[in-house]
Amino acid sequence: MSTQSLLRFLERMKEDLDSPSKDKRLTYNLRTHSFVYNEALFISEFLKEMKSKSIEDPELEAYVIRIAPDMTTALRTTLSNMNKVANGRQKISAAANFVEKGGDLSFVFTTDIRTGLTPNSWAQGQKDVFDKIKRSYHKAYSAFFHGVYGHLQKQTGEGANENQGAFEQAYASKGEGKKRLYKGRAMHSGHKMGQGVVETRVREAFDEHKKTVRQKNNERKCLAEDALLRDLEKLGIDLILMRNPETGVMEFEIAMEGASGNIARGAEMKAKLDTLRKRLGELLEQGDTIGELYGELEGSDTLLRIDRKRVIKSIADRYKKNPNVTVKTEDTRVKLKTKTVSKKIKGANVVKGNRGDIGEPKLPAGRASSSGGEQPKFNIQNILGVINAQLQDRVGAKMGDPRLENRSGRFLESVRATDLSQTAQGHPSVGYTYARDPYEVFETGSGTRFSSAYRDPRVIIDRSIREIVSQFGLGRLYTRRQ
Numbered sequence: 001m002s003t004q005s006l007l008r009f010l011e012r013m014k015e016d017l018d019s020p021s022k023d024k025r026l027t028y029n030l031r032t033h034s035f036v037y038n039e040a041l042f043i044s045e046f047l048k049e050m051k052s053k054s055i056e057d058p059e060l061e062a063y064v065i066r067i068a069p070d071m072t073t074a075l076r077t078t079l080s081n082m083n084k085v086a087n088g089r090q091k092i093s094a095a096a097n098f099v100e101k102g103g104d105l106s107f108v109f110t111t112d113i114r115t116g117l118t119p120n121s122w123a124q125g126q127k128d129v130f131d132k133i134k135r136s137y138h139k140a141y142s143a144f145f146h147g148v149y150g151h152l153q154k155q156t157g158e159g160a161n162e163n164q165g166a167f168e169q170a171y172a173s174k175g176e177g178k179k180r181l182y183k184g185r186a187m188h189s190g191h192k193m194g195q196g197v198v199e200t201r202v203r204e205a206f207d208e209h210k211k212t213v214r215q216k217n218n219e220r221k222c223l224a225e226d227a228l229l230r231d232l233e234k235l236g237i238d239l240i241l242m243r244n245p246e247t248g249v250m251e252f253e254i255a256m257e258g259a260s261g262n263i264a265r266g267a268e269m270k271a272k273l274d275t276l277r278k279r280l281g282e283l284l285e286q287g288d289t290i291g292e293l294y295g296e297l298e299g300s301d302t303l304l305r306i307d308r309k310r311v312i313k314s315i316a317d318r319y320k321k322n323p324n325v326t327v328k329t330e331d332t333r334v335k336l337k338t339k340t341v342s343k344k345i346k347g348a349n350v351v352k353g354n355r356g357d358i359g360e361p362k363l364p365a366g367r368a369s370s371s372g373g374e375q376p377k378f379n380i381q382n383i384l385g386v387i388n389a390q391l392q393d394r395v396g397a398k399m400g401d402p403r404l405e406n407r408s409g410r411f412l413e414s415v416r417a418t419d420l421s422q423t424a425q426g427h428p429s430v431g432y433t434y435a436r437d438p439y440e441v442f443e444t445g446s447g448t449r450f451s452s453a454y455r456d457p458r459v460i461i462d463r464s465i466r467e468i469v470s471q472f473g474l475g476r477l478y479t480r481r482q
Contacts, residue, residue: 005214007284012212014280016205017273025197029123029130030111032251035189037105037137039072041402041454042256049186049258053170055152055163063151067144074140076100079107082136085116109133133189133254141256145183190257190265193402193454195247198269202276203243226471236279240397241272261401387417387430387468394464402454404442411439415461418482429478430465 043064050056083098097108111127115135123131152164171186172179191197213223223231229239395415399406406412414435421429434457441448442455453459462479469477 005212005219009209009213010280010283012209013205014277014284016208017201017277017280021197021201024201026124028197028200028252029128031129033109033129033133034251034253035107035109035133035136036253036255037072037075038103038255039068040103040449041452042071043068045256045258045261046187049260052258052260053166055166055170057155057163059155060148060151060163064148067147071140071144072105074143075137076105078136078139079105082107082113082115082117086113107136109136130189130254137256141187142183145186146181149181184259186259187256188259188262189254190262192253192255193400194244195252196266196269198273199241199243200252202239202241202273203245206239206242207245235283237276237283239276241269241276257402265401383469383472384417384420387465390468391415391417391432391461391464394467395460398460398464403460404439404455404457411435411457417465423478427476427478428469428474429480430469431480431482432461432465433482434461 046064047061050060079098097106099106109129109132111129113132114126115132117132117135117138119125119128119131119135149164149167152167155163168179171183172181210225210228211222213228215221215223232239392412392415396406396412399412404411411434415432416434417430417432419431421431423429439457440446441450442452442457444451444453444456458481461481465479466477
């Protein structure tokens, strides 16, 4: 990697990430957004928000569950009417997309779609896609929110006044006189996990400037993305918060979520962004001297890289025996630094070679190498050890609302890879397991009321295994829950 090209990359990344977040947010508000509403998820998020304000009561929970279907019906009507308005004013090829499937109501919003609803005063007019989402659920959610407040006012018995007071303290106007309720303080339009403003900003900045980093020994070629990420990590730049490119960066998915959780998640991501900005600044202050920090990243292979190449070669050689499989891997030839040997080896004849090469010493007759001259071979099954050494850390990093949360540690400790086999087509297949009792209830298709696409344990385990195995360049990979 060229030091100067790396410095240019770091400088441009910092410039992009130092730009005001508000400007980026306004830009993103004009991009395509998919609004997804799920009644069960909404109930869960609302009750979690109430709990964060110390508003807990079995009667309240029962009431919320009872009136939530009314909100769903009202929202369905609004979205359906919006779909008709949008389709009536556009070509069929650009029609709005309202879909109801599997308990989800979803609507795809673009700048061109007209909803027939008046935009908020703070919005960027009819083009503001994010505002269109908020306006779409305004009527249905307003009736629900005020219904909850009315229920709290009618409650009697122990703790009734405390619940109403806590509700007003959190969501009502201050001062004397009639209280004005602010429903937006309870529920937010939240981005899907990993698709927030910060994650998207970092991904866009990285994609924009990554090609400026050149290879150390060939300035005409860009450094590969995986290699750049590994080297940045060694420099103390952790881009794990960066948006996954598979989700794209031109679209966003929005759902209603509790305000407290959304605010906390936003603060966490802002702190990570600030840490990234600080580290970029520190590296830029070091200037050309940062070359000393990563001098070993390109060129000779480290012992770790040598082991990795031997693992890849061992695995690839096995699959190359299958005539129906085409195997492509990175360069698995091991590069070793050479040094001039000046010390004589007693009893050995040194064969001279080209300058910079070391001749092979010939051992005296009758003395043989104990290894027989063969390199140690890596058993393909040892890849399970590599996976299990990293799997729980990877899964743990992905846990957190709205996915499974790491509270007791029981789930995380039960996650492990069990076996590695080969499919009929010659592709590797990794088996894994976790404590299915009680966590299997969260799997989609489990048939329980806890079934959730967000909390399905298989999703984060599958992604974690793929991240770990990707370093071996095996191509297509399958995973199996045992």
